[in-house]
Amino acid sequence: MLSLKKYFTEGLIQFTILLSLIGVRLDVDTYLDLQLPPLREIILGPSSAYSPAQFHNLRNTLDGYGIHPKSVDLDYYFTTRRLLNQVRALDRLQVPGTAVDTWLVHREQESSVSSTQPSPSIALENPSGLQDVLSPDLGPRESGSLEQVYGEELEALGAVAPLTSGDLTKEDIDLIDILWKQDIDLGAGREIFNYSHRQKDSEVDKEPSDDTESNWRDREEILDTSQLVDGETGESIPVQDSCLEDQTTLSLEECLRLLEATFPFGENSELPDAVSPNLIEDVHRTGMGLSSAASDDFLSPLRPDPGPSLDLEQQWQDLMSVMEMQAVSVNRTATDSLYNSTNGDLPPVNYSLSPSTAIHQNVSLHQALLPSCTPACSSFFSGDTTSSSAFLQLSPDSSTDLNSTLGSNNMTEVLFQPQMNNTVNETSVPALVDPLGGLLDEAMLDEISLMELALEEGFSQVQASQLEEEFDSDSGLSLDSDHSPVSPSSSESSSCSFSEEGAVGYTSDSETVDLEGAEGAVGYQPQFNKFCRMSYQNPLHFQYLPHLEYVGHNHTYNMAPEALENDLSHLAPIGKKTSKEKEADFTDRQMSRDEHRARALKIPFTNEKIINLPVEEFNEMLAKYQLSETQLSLVRDIRRRGKNKMAAQNCRKRKLDTILNLEQDVQELQQDKTRLLKEKVEFLKSIQQMKQKVQNLYQEVFDCLRNESGQPYSPNHYSLQYASNGSIILMPRTLADQQGRRRDRKQKDRRK
DNA sequence: AGCTATTGTCATTCC
DNA sequence: ATGGAATGACAATAG
Numbered sequence: 001m002l003s004l005k006k007y008f009t010e011g012l013i014q015f016t017i018l019l020s021l022i023g024v025r026l027d028v029d030t031y032l033d034l035q036l037p038p039l040r041e042i043i044l045g046p047s048s049a050y051s052p053a054q055f056h057n058l059r060n061t062l063d064g065y066g067i068h069p070k071s072v073d074l075d076y077y078f079t080t081r082r083l084l085n086q087v088r089a090l091d092r093l094q095v096p097g098t099a100v101d102t103w104l105v106h107r108e109q110e111s112s113v114s115s116t117q118p119s120p121s122i123a124l125e126n127p128s129g130l131q132d133v134l135s136p137d138l139g140p141r142e143s144g145s146l147e148q149v150y151g152e153e154l155e156a157l158g159a160v161a162p163l164t165s166g167d168l169t170k171e172d173i174d175l176i177d178i179l180w181k182q183d184i185d186l187g188a189g190r191e192i193f194n195y196s197h198r199q200k201d202s203e204v205d206k207e208p209s210d211d212t213e214s215n216w217r218d219r220e221e222i223l224d225t226s227q228l229v230d231g232e233t234g235e236s237i238p239v240q241d242s243c244l245e246d247q248t249t250l251s252l253e254e255c256l257r258l259l260e261a262t263f264p265f266g267e268n269s270e271l272p273d274a275v276s277p278n279l280i281e282d283v284h285r286t287g288m289g290l291s292s293a294a295s296d297d298f299l300s301p302l303r304p305d306p307g308p309s310l311d312l313e314q315q316w317q318d319l320m321s322v323m324e325m326q327a328v329s330v331n332r333t334a335t336d337s338l339y340n341s342t343n344g345d346l347p348p349v350n351y352s353l354s355p356s357t358a359i360h361q362n363v364s365l366h367q368a369l370l371p372s373c374t375p376a377c378s379s380f381f382s383g384d385t386t387s388s389s390a391f392l393q394l395s396p397d398s399s400t401d402l403n404s405t406l407g408s409n410n411m412t413e414v415l416f417q418p419q420m421n422n423t424v425n426e427t428s429v430p431a432l433v434d435p436l437g438g439l440l441d442e443a444m445l446d447e448i449s450l451m452e453l454a455l456e457e458g459f460s461q462v463q464a465s466q467l468e469e470e471f472d473s474d475s476g477l478s479l480d481s482d483h484s485p486v487s488p489s490s491s492e493s494s495s496c497s498f499s500e501e502g503a504v505g506y507t508s509d510s511e512t513v514d515l516e517g518a519e520g521a522v523g524y525q526p527q528f529n530k531f532c533r534m535s536y537q538n539p540l541h542f543q544y545l546p547h548l549e550y551v552g553h554n555h556t557y558n559m560a561p562e563a564l565e566n567d568l569s570h571l572a573p574i575g576k577k578t579s580k581e582k583e584a585d586f587t588d589r590q591m592s593r594d595e596h597r598a599r600a601l602k603i604p605f606t607n608e609k610i611i612n613l614p615v616e617e618f619n620e621m622l623a624k625y626q627l628s629e630t631q632l633s634l635v636r637d638i639r640r641r642g643k644n645k646m647a648a649q650n651c652r653k654r655k656l657d658t659i660l661n662l663e664q665d666v667q668e669l670q671q672d673k674t675r676l677l678k679e680k681v682e683f684l685k686s687i688q689q690m691k692q693k694v695q696n697l698y699q700e701v702f703d704c705l706r707n708e709s710g711q712p713y714s715p716n717h718y719s720l721q722y723a724s725n726g727s728i729i730l731m732p733r734t735l736a737d738q739q740g741r742r743r744d745r746k747q748k749d750r751r752k
Numbered sequence: 753a754g755c756t757a758t759t760g761t762c763a764t765t766c767c
Numbered sequence: 768a769t770g771g772a773a774t775g776a777c778a779a780t781a782g
Contacts, residue, residue: 592760593760593761615769615770615771640761640762640770640771641760641761641762643770643771643772644760644761644762644771644772644773645759645760645761646772647771647772647773647774648759648760648761648773648774649759649760650772650773651772651773651774651775652758652759654773654774655774
């Protein structure tokens, strides 16, 4: 089905391209079934749409920001940049060849300087790197010596690597090494940047590889090597060979769509407009045959000769090359997107980060702000809900106060206690008892804070789990520190880790048991240890592997080695490589101790039968043969051990299953706990808002009150109290305090 | 050499 | 009483 779709899609795209080449533009997507993957996915690969790292890296690469001088993407970047510029030059493609030659000479002089004097300048300090590329003073060059051109662009971006990976100077390599060490600190593997590794890749890439990444790399290099320079225009033209067939299976419209989808022209992008949205418009115009007429606002200074003629095919090839490069870019840069900053000193303003990393950044900021939250009590009670929420979560003391004041019907308590937090010396209002103090204790609020941090703001899982241990200490369950109990991602990672440990795939199905029995009868087979480890967990994993199937079903251990050899010779390809003696030796080694014993005592049954036959049949079998006491004893031992072996395996499975279920339960409970804590925080927030309103109202009413002489009442001596009938009365504080104490006593008595 | 994970085995208990 | 399942503990082995 997939291949059918592929052929259909490819055929349709190719047809579209043909139409496009003769001037008819088609929107391929409209002809494609919705079930088919979008063209972008066809071109970029199915995973491209789901990989933020690729997205970022692509942007980095295209912007020139992410290009690390030591990055494997250097030459790749050149190619991408070159082809991108070709796209940009779509509206000015028709450049006389003579003019191109002139540019070549011009650029060669400049680029020779740039390549011999690699400046470790920094893309981050040059946020307009790509604007430089587009700047008018650089003049036309897109059709010139491409690598020189891009070498200069790279220099403008701060990248210092040589123009081609094969021409690295010693300084370049040294710089690469230095920067690599920085990236090692960031967690990037050296192989990503290893130049020799790259060379190996390029050597190996002549052979087909299943690896997707290397496939893309292969294709890129094939493309690179297949770039022919047009003798007239000086432009690189991709060779239309079999490898590139599907590169051209895009309509221009689709390419533009892809461009738009690939280049994040976000409104909030703080990066220089490496790829101006105008590009899309311009390319659109070009694709629609409007040539460069309306593109003066874009790249016009670079346009050497906005000639009227338009070589549509040439544009097509350029665009196809670009799209291919984007595809290569997206796929190849999936793994090295985060750390390809040109300079490690300063992060770019919009340094590409995966979402999770970005969250961590936010966390850092947030955490940096936390200390200031505690003194934010003033703002907390001054109507600043934002700071109050943070305060609420992070300052248990005040939250306790908050609760303490809530349940009181003494409005003075409610309203003045917050003030006391700040102005206790001024008002000298005595603190009153907290009727709801038990609602939230400090530990709870600490926990809320931590859970919130961990859950919402990407709090370091290690930190979170470390801190969580304080709260989980009473749970009796010690969670793996890798598993932040509150983080969904951690849940995934935990299950992932279990998967690596072979836990996933374990089934309790009875069919497993059957195979286990078989395996148990086979005995220990060290070289298949890894598979056997999975075997009893999920036999389906190896049932299609011939040699493993043999492992699972060879119960001939009591047979003579010669008899086994025959089986081995056609069951396992291993036999081809080893001599008969080795096979016998191999078989010998595969036999369990019981099998050896059984063979030594000439037991006439297989261990499988000994172990797995029902008791009745087993006894019948024994009755058929006159076995010595020793033999009988061995047979019964074999049976007992075999049974016990399977029982042990089942037992371990159950144990593991129980642990997994418990882990899942714990995670669910943690999630529930986190959710409840969040709800509690929300409630506290709303309560605080209500309290604020009441306080304002109280203050307003109190300020309006005047005594007989027209003077306002002193809040130190009077307070407003709720009367039992619902009215509000002004009461001297001494009297109010007495009433409050009485009320407290009554409440305590009721509790008793 | 020491550590860990896996697996087999034994002893024991329970059904 | 017997077979066998379940399980803790230990040992062997491999990586």
